[in-house]
Amino acid sequence: MDKASQRSLFETEPDPWTLDSASEQRVAEIAFADPPHGPFSYKVPETLRAPLVAGQRVQVPLGKGNRGVIGYCLRVELKAVGSRPLKEVLAVVDPAPLLSPAMLRLAEWISSYYLCPLGQVLHAVLPAGVRGQAGTREMTFLSVPANVLAQLNSLQLPLKQLEALKTLAAAPRPLTPPELAAAAKCTLGPISELRKKKLIKGTVQRIQNVDVVESVIAREEHLNLNKDQQSALDVIIESLSKRQHRAVLMHGVTGSGKTEVYIRAIDEVLRFGRQAIVLVPEISLTPQTKQRFASRFGSVAVLHSHLSDAERHWHWQRIAKGEVQVVIGARSAIFAPTPQLGLIVIDEEHDHSFKQGESPRYHARDVAVQRAKAENVPLVLGSATPALESWQAAARGEFQLIEMPTRVSNRPLPDVATIDLRTEFQDRRSRGAISRPLHNAIEQAIAEDGQVILLLNRRGYSTHIQCPSCGYVANCPHCSIALTHHREGERIVCHYCDHQEQAPAKCPDCRFDGIRYSGLGTERLEAEVKARFQQVPVLRMDSDTMQKPGSHEQALAKFRAGEIKILLGTQMIAKGLDFPNVTLVGVVNADTALHFPDFRAAERTFQLVTQVAGRTGRGDKGGRVLVQTFSPEHFAIQAALQHDYVLFAQKELPVRLDHGYPPHTSLVRLIVRGDEEAITEAFAEQATERFRAALEQQKIPHRILGPAPCPLARLRGKYRFHSLLSSIDGPQLRQRVGLVAAALEPHAEVQWVLDVDPLDLL
Known part of the structure; x- marks a missing residue:
């Protein structure tokens, strides 16, 4: 440019x-x-x-x-x-x-x-690719100065030099030395002589030398909207027409056609000659989302972490030039350099992946709110299970709530039933991860030519390795967490620091050869499913199998084409995917996150079960959901069974209020880590006390928990302590904490960070 x-x-x-x-x-x-x-x-x-x-x-x-x-x-x-x-x-x-x-x-x-x-x-x-100008190289472009052009016909030069000069003067654009040599049919020697005589000048420019091949996608017509979709679209178009900011929370059940509303709203944006940004939570959703948008609009750019630096830089340049109409990507796409922004859409706005896990620990949803306000454009937040923070913002009138309570074509929501694993555990006939009712349901779905999705939000083969003789447990030497067994390569791996060891055949301490591998991960589930359904094509999607570029697209394309009958994996298969032939969804263990030491555990469980349940019943065959759990009576699971977000919110919000947690308060988390446990704890106590004194001095209502060891008390070789600071006055809390933090003297032996509005308390 x-x-x-x-x-x-x-x-x-x-x-x-x-x-x-x-x-x-x-x-x-x-x-x-x-x-x-x-x-x-x-x-x-x-x-x-x-x-x-x-x-x-x-x-x-x-x-x-x-x-x-x-x-x-x-x-x-x-x-x-x-x-x-x-x-x-x-x-x-x-x-x-x-x-x-x-x-x-x-x-x-x-x-x-x-x-x-x-x-x-x-x-x-x-992006790093933009900072490093990836995919570009410096090139010299030659041109004839105006004063030389004026005396071109009177110059006395050797024939080759004169021919090169006249060729360059007649060229419609500046030429590189090799281009000029080819056009003038000479070597580089005469060109060098002309440059020495200052009869031609060279300008160095950095040129993009990487082109991303964009696949051609057949154009599709817009779909007809139902009453709920049209009402939602009308609200967005009203803001677009008035050129005013409005934040819209679109609460639509799974399969209610939220994406079609986004597309129609973007169509209006493009009529105004403006651009749109669409954020999606998982990389696995990006290919499907791009396909749907590219089939309606001419120019779509995708930004996500699986792009090379050169590809990301190429897309960034096209966006900045205004050549791209729609930008799709994960959280960092909120920074896309759109010169004519007209609309921001965040699909599955509740998803925790929109929160950055390292500094700066921003939340893309809140950044989007700020950017939409500053650039005076509408913001659309869509979800079947909105974050409670967004739900409360709508209750306060900060967001406009739009309800879409029915599925497209009035298709019924799938029937959801629980399987009580306590009963199954006592039944001697039930062995393995898949209960007898779930096994029978899978058999029936396959027999009726349907497809099956199985969710288990844990990677690996075995999640716990212990010796029954001496009690040895295979823990990570750098983290306070058990190592996970992976069959591929027979490794035991830490999923936090990536420490790896060879899986032990005997106990390393007492040499007992009956060391026990227990716990359940997606790799073990895959082995069990393949053993039970030997003639059925099975595919596993988790971060272990989806590492290569394009692996998400290939996997989902096979499932969409019907080549794969059973798709199993972690939460990346739970959100946003639309496969009409899926007639059964099985949640293998709904309790994996329910009892975490985190006040959002119930919300996460409700969202995950509801979202994965929404992957079925989207076609003419209908669908059903079976949820295996040891806690079938828990209100989060009961609300998910009924697809009832309001019921969940009515149960959860009073609990949050009683304990002083968001969305009723603002939260700042102090995290301190260091090599020496005592020194780390002492600094955490000192810093926390400074925060407490500042808040009390300003008479800001607050509550402080800690410091205490983090649930993961040691991570990557560092001891970890944290404190939680909360207040009903968020701006004052952040201001005072920020002032104290700026005055804290750096400590050579500890590192510390503040996480505003934390989502992860581990």
Whole structure:
């Protein structure tokens, strides 16, 4: 992209600065991704080749050694010359801004809200492929200066040089040296001589040399909308027509046609010449979502972690140029550089994958709310099981609630029944992961030419390895967690730090050869299903089998084509997938997350069971769901059986209120980790006490739990402690905690982080 078009794209004004007096100088505020984060002030020298504007990266001297470091320019201002001279900017890295003024403002909000350094946020906003200009190379382009063109016919030159010069002058665009040599039928020698004589000039440009092959997808017509879909669409179109921001929470049961509403709303956006961003929670959903959107719209870009840096950079460039109508991706796609944003859609808005697990620990839904407000565009949040935070926001009038209570074509919701594993466990005839009722249901579904989905949200073969003779347990040496057995390669693996060992045939301590492998993971479930249904094609989808690029697409394409009859896996198969021939869904163990030490455990269980139940009954054959559980009477499972979100919310919200948990309060989690347990605990106590004193001094209503060891008390070799700080006054809580955190002195032996609105308490 040339410099002029990029400036126009991001509404960056031309460099206006002129020094009015000797007492003023141009000063740039620069932030860094790594400590010290800044921002720091640097003088912009007059000798700088390219003008510097906000949104560009620069190289500046940092520290006593003045090592050259890359930083982000936040702003350039005229300031009075101070008594202390400023260091000067060394070079401008980017020929044009990579960050628009709107994106810089959004990054500042993220930094303020999530209490993390601004440079770190900017580093996360820009993909690594964009920062590294992946898939590009520098090339020299030759052209004839205007003064040489004026005297072209009077120049006295050797024949080859004159021919090359005239060829270049007649070319419709600048040429590279090899291109000019080929066109003029000469070697590079005459061209080099012309450059030495300054009769032609060379300009170095960075050119994209990677092209992503986009598959051609047949166009499809829009589907007819039912009454509920049309009502939802009308609300969105009203906001689009008025060019006003509105956040819409679309609560629609699984199969109610939410995606078609998104598509029709985007169609309206494109009529206004604007762009749309669609966020989906799982990479496995991206191919299906892209297929559906690409069949309606001409230009769709996909952003997710399975792209190479060069591919991501290629898509980013096309989006920034306005060549892409619809951007689809996981949480980081909320930072897509759309110059003409008209609509943001978040599908399955409740999903926890929209929360970043490392700093900056932003939630894409809340960032989307802020971006939609700032750019004055509608935001659509869709889910059959909304996050309780979103549900409460709708109750407070912050979101407009739209209900879609029926499925498309009035198809009934599937029948859901529980299988009490306590009874099955006592039945000597039942062995293995699949109970007799579930086994019979699978047989019936296959006999009737249907397909089956089995959900088990645990990877591996065995999840617990213990010696019955001496009590030895195979735990990770770096984490407070048991190692998981994987049959492939006979490994035992830690799913947190990736520590691996050979699976022991005997107890390492007492050498007893009867060491017991127990617990159930998807790998073991796959082996059992294949043994029970030997003639039936089976496919496992989890993060162990879906590592190669394109593996999600290939797996789901086989299932969609009917080549696979039984699809089993973790939560990646529970959301958003639409397969009309699925007539049975089995939840192998609904209790895997129900009893976690986390106040959101019931919500997670309700959402997972409800979502996976929604994968069936989408075709003419109907469908049913069987949920195996040791807790069939739990209200989360009972509400999921009835597809009743309101019932779940009515039961869960009072519990949250009684215990002072979100969505009734705001929460900040302090996490401290270090090599020495006592030192780590002492720092956690000291920091927590500082937070408590600051909140009490300002008389901010609050509650503090901890510090205490995290549920995973040791992770990747580090001891871990945490505290939970909550208050009904979220802005004041964040402000005071942020001020105290900024004043905390760094400790050489511990690391600490603040997680605002945490979703994971492990």
